[in-house]
Amino acid sequence: MKKNVMKISFLAKTENVIFARTVAVGFLVNLNMEIGFLNEIKTAISEAVTNAIVHGYNHDESKFVELEMSYDDYLVTMEIIDHGIGIENVEKAREPLFSSKIDEERAGLGFTIMEVFSDELTVKSKVGEETRVRMVKTYSASR
């Protein structure tokens, strides 16, 4: 059973990347999670939101990125949504070191980091419509 849910949306500005990861950690503050666990969530959210801004919207700052989070007794679920260009080949995009923007000094590590720092990563995309990145992370709370 879900114990708590939050949804926010914010403009696709790079200064909102820090906003998103700070909000994400703030939402979980009551769960007394370890700092290492929270840092993994922070980094994973940072990567997903950066992807939405840079790739999904190609820096169009008039568009909105959505962040939805929830938790129950065992799992934290995070979903980052953009209504941008979509990903034609999700498999290819998820390959380590692959980047569609080779002239922008991108490491091509976003999905790799999201994968390593979550227990389950699902990427659903419709070209020209939207991209949804969903991450699930198991936790053991000290209660």
Place this chain on the structure above:
Amino acid sequence: MGLNVQMALRKNILVIRLKGELDQATVTSLKYKVSEVIDKYRIKNLVINLQEVPFMDSSGIGFIIGRYTQVKLRKGHIAICSMNEMIERIVNLSGLKKICLIASDEKEAEERLEVA
């Protein structure tokens, strides 16, 4: 907030001390500042001190790879020092250790660059 950059030139080594979080927002202006200095002074070797960087994501890795490409043209090297545990995990994941020297502090970073 934002990112504070301090640069010092010591014995042909450019030391960059960063203070703040390294992500897509802060990396963009950092890249212009640093790459301009590297070109202007024909810098070969670079120390990137992350002592006061509490957070870095893959945008930071992209920044370091970009500077590596720049100094590589002059057969130079990059040493990264004073990373926290989380940043070290990301650096490990990125494979950056294959192309950069890793040091525990600035002094060690400079010593390693001198013999590199």
